Amino acid sequence: MSKNINSNDNIAITRPNLTVVGVGASAGGLEALQSMLSNLPTDTNMAFVVAQHLSPSYKSMMVDLLEKGCTIPITSAVDNEVLEPNHAYICPPNFNIEITSGDRISLISYPETRRTPRPSVDMLFESIASVKGESAIGIVLSGTGTDGSRGIRAIKGENGFGIVQDPKDAKYDGMPNSAINSGNVDLIVQSTEIGTELKNIMHFPRRRSVDNENAISRETYNGIINILKKQCKVDFTLYKENTIVRRIDRRMTSLRIHDTKVYLEHLTEHPEEVSLLFNDMLIGVTSFFRDARAFDSLDRELSHYIQNKESKELRIWCVGCSTGEEPYSIAIILSQILGERISDYKIQIFATDIDKNAIEFARNAIYPESALQNLPKAIRDKFFLVNDDQFELTKAIKSHVIFSVHDINNDPPFLRLDLITCRNLMIYFTVELQRQILPTFHYALNPKGILMLGQSESIGVFQEQYRPLSKTNKIYEALFVGKKLPPERKSTNIKKKALDYKEQSVQESPRRTKLNEEFSNIISSTLKEFVLPNAMLVNENQDIIFTEGENKLLIRPSGLPTNNIFKNLHPQLSIDLRSAFHQLQSGKDIANTGFQSFNLDGKDVWVKLILISIKREGPVGSLILIFSQIEEPVNIPVLTKDSHDSTNQAVLVEQQRLLLKTKEQLQNVIEELLTRRQ
Structure with a gap:
């Protein structure tokens, strides 16, 4: 961002x-x-x-x-x-x-x-x-x-x-x-x-400071923050208050609401306004090679770092990537540094932001000409493909960048990193949050790894953890003395959520029978609508918490016991299942994997998984209901020797559709997998 x-x-x-x-x-x-x-x-x-x-x-x-x-x-x-x-x-x-x-x-x-x-x-x-x-x-x-x-x-x-x-x-x-x-x-x-x-x-009287007489009351401000946290799953508590108030003011102006208490009531009654306010919080301005002098300095430092690096693996994290110009700029720099040697390197640029819309735009890697106006012609010609008034980055550059929705305030960091860029993001954070994030970056970096901040940002009190490589351009080297230990951070929402779930699991263990009845009722009620056997309930952590029917697609993996759906499901379905999960995370209520040809117990069958998102409150949170549809060939039109019989082409059409879908979504699936690897 x-x-x-x-x-x-x-x-x-x-x-x-x-x-x-x-x-x-x-x-x-x-x-x-x-x-x-x-x-x-x-x-x-x-x-x-x-x-x-x-x-x-x-x-x-x-x-x-x-x-x-x-x-x-x-x-x-x-x-x-x-x-x-x-x-x-x-x-x-x-x-x-x-x-x-x-x-x-x-x-x-x-x-x-x-x-x-x-x-x-x-x-x-x-x-x-x-x-x-x-x-x-x-x-x-x-x-x-x-x-x-x-x-x-x-x-x-x-x-x-x-x-x-x-x-x-x-x-x-x-x-x-x-x-x-x-x-x-x-x-x-x-x-x-x-x-x-x-x-x-x-x-319209827009506030210019939270300290003036028209400032928003503490109770109203906290109420707005709590609504955003509940509906959008992002906690703005440790963001700078003045920035948040400005965004609130703008929404109030567009609605012609003068009283912040009235606006709070409006938020409560209109969920769509919560989404609009949330989007306002996320809007960022970025560009390719923003601040050319800083990127020239980064080019020099990266060149020196790569020369002294023994392995040919480069892991980079671009925090708050917005619409993607910054991580793509870094990919272009690496391409210029390595030249023909780039194929010898494994390059992973993790580009993250809490703005899902910005991430989707960045994944497409298609920009208007105005986004390239300050780029040298040589870079335009080499790294962009022209399509009328749109410019698309080449596949060679796109392949190095992995996009993911990620909240630096709550989500765990990527590790073993050679470079972290976090530019013009911490200016939105309070000093308290900045002092949590900088040690996290330090822990995530390799020894002598590079940190790049924005022009208005600094490492503050962490002088012993970072050495300046360029004070003017805010580029630092990570220093390590003794054993590398994870930073001590205050309890975040993620940690608290995990702790709460553990405590509730212990407290509610005598009520397992009641929970089993509730889970069974959930499945039974949905079965009446879809009339499909072999169902599973999966929680937000992708663990199986309940099954019904004898599901031949489930296997018991070797090693330590686990309920993870991907460890227990037939491996042939893993890629398509991840793609279906991604569709649900993108806002769909129902997704499916499409039919695949299987051999189960010596018999040829066709298999499809149907996923249904179930939004609910309670100790186990939201769930995903997965049906396994297993059909014998006799129940599905198959290819016949008569190539003119178009009515029997269903399987071929389905497989072609599945192949096209897989190609389109493969990059997203790979990114989803890689962002979970620490």
Whole structure:
């Protein structure tokens, strides 16, 4: 969750002089712009900068067409011009447009041979976010494609606002829907209503510090944190309070709620708002080779480290990876360092974040051109494949990175690491949490392993555990004296959960009969609906806690007794079962493995597992019900000698589907397996 926020948490109550509103549009954008600009209040004290996709060879009449109904002065943007409040500026053809320090316009020419949309809405939004911070607003109007979605994330990451034209109101809903699906939008309104919403935002009293008289009460704050913890399974208790309050303020502003107690009640009554607030907490800003000087220094230190490393295994952990640019940057560095020797090395870059949506985006490794704008052409050409306006990393780079949802506050660390990067994440944490995490990193690193932090972060009091390799770029070497011992950490949710379960198991052992009856009732009630035999109940730790029927797919492994489903199930089903588990963890309620050909007790059969997620409270927590469907060939259409008989191709179709599914999900399954290996 690499972020970029202002390190000064106690910001003055006075409002910045100028709020800059970036407006992005493409196909159908002229109509949307006319509707928006003709309904703008004349006293918002905002400057509007418009990036409308235009043909490079087309002489634009945008200003002439828009100024007729516009309520404020509107002009064609001029390079180095200073923005004025209550004015609108239109980017001319053949240029990208950005905002620089001092609220100045920067026009950037580009080759006419490029076929990607211009001007780039993402580039405009990202520049406004960088310069204006909380005084940045991004508006996405009608258009096709995804331009603007990345920029909205950047604006939200700086605590600005994201507004999108209602897709039903847009002539083309591609850009609005893409921005909405990114989860980074505060308001979805018709184009005629945007002006009113902007004025509401300006007049809404947003808190700038938790110490002022309007600060949120301790009881209300804790109530909000507890709701997030219960529904989203993430504890924000040790996150910096000012950061959390800003996120709460933004959600309150979008809902026009003035009282934090009323907002707490709203959270209690609307679970969907909890998800929206949680998503706001996670928004981060990152980029490829962010802070080039720091990555140049990392390149040098990694080169030296690899030269002195005896083994040809490299294990790296990128903490708070957000949308994946940082771990992929490290993979590119390793490729450049090792060159042709890279095939001799086993490289594992564990990239983790608590944002499931960001992880899914990162796994795809597909980025808009705006994400690559600062990359040298040589790196673009070598490590990216171009597909219209999208850029995909090569398989050689993607294969080194393993993504996983992981909470550094609660989940155990990866071990035997050569490098840990944790940049611009600890600035969100209290000193108490920072002092728990840094010893954990130290324990996870190999002797002389490297730790890289963000520019606003340091190792604090842990001078004896780390030696600076580059003070300027916050790169450190792990020092070890004597025996390596795990750090002493305060009890976390994970530890407490394990302890509670153990205690409850002991206390409830006299009630095993009652629990058995409850488990049997759960299975029986579900069986009535699905009418399938051979069922198993599996807990959150993937241990079998109850079975019904004589399941021929279960085996008793040699060695110490274990109830782990993967140790007790026929090994031929392991890969597909892990894939099905991953589907449930991704939010599905039901998953299956697809039919496979088996030989059981000397007979050829077809086997499929059906998994059903059961969400419940209680001592054993949520469960997974697994049915084993075993069918003889006579009950399933089989291939016949008559190749023209398409009705008997069911097995072939099923196997082809299963193969395709396996190929698509194999990377996710491998990542899930590797992240559990310590």
